[in-house]
Amino acid sequence: xxxxxxxxxxxxxxxxxxxxxxxxxxxxxxxxxxxxxxxxxxxxxxxxxxxxxxxxxxxxxxxxxxxxxxxxxxxxxxxxxxxxxxxxxxxxxxxxxxxxxxxxxxxxxxxxxxxxxxxxxxxxxxxxxxxxxxxxxxxxxxxxxxxxxxxxxxxxxxxxxxxxxxxxxxxxxxxxxxxxxxxxxxxxxxxxxxxxxxxxxxxxxxxxxxxxxxxxxxxxxxxxxxxxxxxxxxxxxxxxx
Amino acid sequence: xxxxxxxxxxxxxxxxxxxxxxxxxxxxxxxxxxxxxxxxxxxxxxxxxxxxxxxxxxxxxxxxxxxxxxxxxxxxxxxxxxxxxxxxxxxxxxxxxxxxxxxxxxxxxxxxxxxxxxxxxxxxxxxxxxxxxxxxxxxxxxxxxxxxxxxxxxxxxxxxxxxxxxxxxxxxxxxxxxxxxxxxxxxxxxxxxxxxxxxxxxxxxxxxxxxxxxxxxxxxxxxxxxxxxxxxxxxxxxxxx
Numbered sequence: 001x002x003x004x005x006x007x008x009x010x011x012x013x014x015x016x017x018x019x020x021x022x023x024x025x026x027x028x029x030x031x032x033x034x035x036x037x038x039x040x041x042x043x044x045x046x047x048x049x050x051x052x053x054x055x056x057x058x059x060x061x062x063x064x065x066x067x068x069x070x071x072x073x074x075x076x077x078x079x080x081x082x083x084x085x086x087x088x089x090x091x092x093x094x095x096x097x098x099x100x101x102x103x104x105x106x107x108x109x110x111x112x113x114x115x116x117x118x119x120x121x122x123x124x125x126x127x128x129x130x131x132x133x134x135x136x137x138x139x140x141x142x143x144x145x146x147x148x149x150x151x152x153x154x155x156x157x158x159x160x161x162x163x164x165x166x167x168x169x170x171x172x173x174x175x176x177x178x179x180x181x182x183x184x185x186x187x188x189x190x191x192x193x194x195x196x197x198x199x200x201x202x203x204x205x206x207x208x209x210x211x212x213x214x215x216x217x218x219x220x221x222x223x224x225x226x227x228x229x230x231x232x233x234x235x236x237x238x239x240x241x
Numbered sequence: 242x243x244x245x246x247x248x249x250x251x252x253x254x255x256x257x258x259x260x261x262x263x264x265x266x267x268x269x270x271x272x273x274x275x276x277x278x279x280x281x282x283x284x285x286x287x288x289x290x291x292x293x294x295x296x297x298x299x300x301x302x303x304x305x306x307x308x309x310x311x312x313x314x315x316x317x318x319x320x321x322x323x324x325x326x327x328x329x330x331x332x333x334x335x336x337x338x339x340x341x342x343x344x345x346x347x348x349x350x351x352x353x354x355x356x357x358x359x360x361x362x363x364x365x366x367x368x369x370x371x372x373x374x375x376x377x378x379x380x381x382x383x384x385x386x387x388x389x390x391x392x393x394x395x396x397x398x399x400x401x402x403x404x405x406x407x408x409x410x411x412x413x414x415x416x417x418x419x420x421x422x423x424x425x426x427x428x429x430x431x432x433x434x435x436x437x438x439x440x441x442x443x444x445x446x447x448x449x450x451x452x453x454x455x456x457x458x459x460x461x462x463x464x465x466x467x468x469x470x471x472x473x474x475x476x477x478x479x480x481x482x
């Protein structure tokens with residue numbers, strides 16, 4: 001049974017403020033919860049699940065059986081999916097950013113689905129670090145967690161002031177997706193450097209453009225105005241890595 | 242003012258059955274409605290808009306001024322966006338599929354956001370035709386319309402039985418995204434042929450695999466299990482076109 005105090009506590013994690021205060025976030029659905037439970041870097045604090053989930057899967061974690069109505073109350077999905085886990089934010093070793101590898105940097109990516117897709121893409125292409133501008137979506141937003149499909153456990157996402165970040169990395173080669181750069185299909189593969197993806201409609205912020213050493217463009221033939229940020233990142237990574 | 246009968250009529254267009262019966266669909270938001278109103282291939286039947294929209298933009302289309310509360314009732318968005326248009330389904334010339342160009346074929350792409358993204362990508366790369374399996378999302382679903390960002394006016398989407406479609410096109414080269422194919426980055430550009438994208442978790446249906454002449458794979462280095470179908474399509478198109 002779900003206590004009233006638990007209901008309130010979980011609902012407080014719907015918001016960034018609550019997640020930051022408690023150092024916790026929420027993951028929903030059997031796939032991601034099972035994956036997290038098997039991942040040594042992830043600590044699940046508690047599970048709330050339907051009997052169907054608890055009877056099927058054995059997890060040595062503090063669990064509370066809930067009814068469908070109770071799950072509905074603590075879920076952020078229209079149709080809740082069997083189980084919800086309260087998870088500790090991932091603890092990364094500090095200064096893990098290496099100047100000898102590739103780092104994706106996101107400027108004003110505010111759509112949680114896009115951020116999740118990009119984290120999953122980074123994981124797919126073996127990129128271990130993402131730096132986000134301070135106004136990007138929160139990596140622990142439930143939609144990001146869901147669309148990253150567990151990749152948030154393998155890709156370190158940090159929030160920094162990008163101007164300072166670029167100033168501190170002036171010796172790194174900084175690549176940026178713009179509308180007037182080199183054709184991405186003509187680029188050679190790279191092993192290190194920073195790849196900057198800007199906001200879908202506004203592009204990379206004006207004040208950051210002077211830091212870009214190599215502008216890259218995905219050439220189009222048709223009339224579509226833009227590509228979504230997740231797709232653009234995928235195309236660029238597939239050509240550069 | 243919105244009549245009760247209009248409310249019911251618009252709500253009937255939320256569902257595929259209603260859209261098919263009436264030959265109409267809904268587009269929401271000032272960007273897409275303005276774009277559609279300027280497009281000669283698109284016929285808007287009627288507009289329902291807040292005064293803010295009607296005062297700003299002059300469109301020679303039958304319009305009804307509505308309040309925010311009324312717009313909320315006919316909108317499928319949580320936060321309605323100024324204007325909603327009832328639009329006639331696009332009439333394409335039949336048999337416009339050319340064997341001398343590229344056709345994207347989608348097998349069981351059921352997520353409307355993914356379908357919309359792929360339509361936008363097709364438009365970006367100059368692909369004019371998409372064939373969908375009968376169980377794909379409906380192109381006139383409001384989420385598809387929204388995420389395709391107006392590209393549905395430029396890319397013809399048809400629904401066919403894929404087995405029959407491949408049998409009728411046995412002389413075309415059929416490329417398919419699978420897990421064990423040729424590295425997409427090593428492929429040469431193509432000018433014609435069929436590119437098949439399968440379902441994100443299940444891949445291309447077993448019964449369709451024998452029709453694939455060239456299997457293509459996006460190689461990953463990390464641990465992510467899969468890429469989303471929109472991103473995979475973007476990467477493949479950027480290497481092949």
